[in-house]
Amino acid sequence: MMMTMRASPWQQGMALVPSAVGYVIGSVLSSMLVEKAGCWLLTLVGTLGLGVFTALLPLCKNIPELVTPYLAFGLAGGLSETSVLTEIGHLADIRHGPRYGSAFAISETANSFACVVAIILRNPPSTEKKDKLVIVFKEENQPNSKTMSYRPQPGEDF
Secondary structure, eight states, X not given: XXXXXXXXXXXXXXXXXXXXXXXXXXXXXXXXXXHHHOHHHHHHHHHHHHXXXXXXXXXXXXXXXXXXXXXXXXXXXHHHHHHHHHHHHHHHHHXXXXXXXXXXXXXXXXXXXXXHHHHHTOOOOOHHHHHHHHHHHHHHHOTTSOOOOOOOOTTOOO
């Protein structure tokens, strides 16, 4: 995004917000549509939507063009995941009794918790990687001028 779309840091951070909003909308919609369309149809539509909008993402040339595919990607993901997880939980309750349903809920909660912890405790890039990124970015964006050297200070976020 930094090199191909020339996105500012706040645009890079806000690029995935439409996906999160679409996911919430898709989750709410799936609970309303599951009685009318059925879990399998919603899962199929959501999965096909994920494939189509994933294929469209590389075609975007700037940040505003990313809004619609990311929104639709989140909508399809919420629709698909919510409908398939309710179906899996229902099948587990039928086959293994209600004791497995609570284990399923605990495992899903643990999965969500692990995603949050992974984001918080991610391994930041080393100073050498930061230096290489800065040099490559400056060389590609300023071909007619001299490359300015910038060395991030220890503890400084990139």
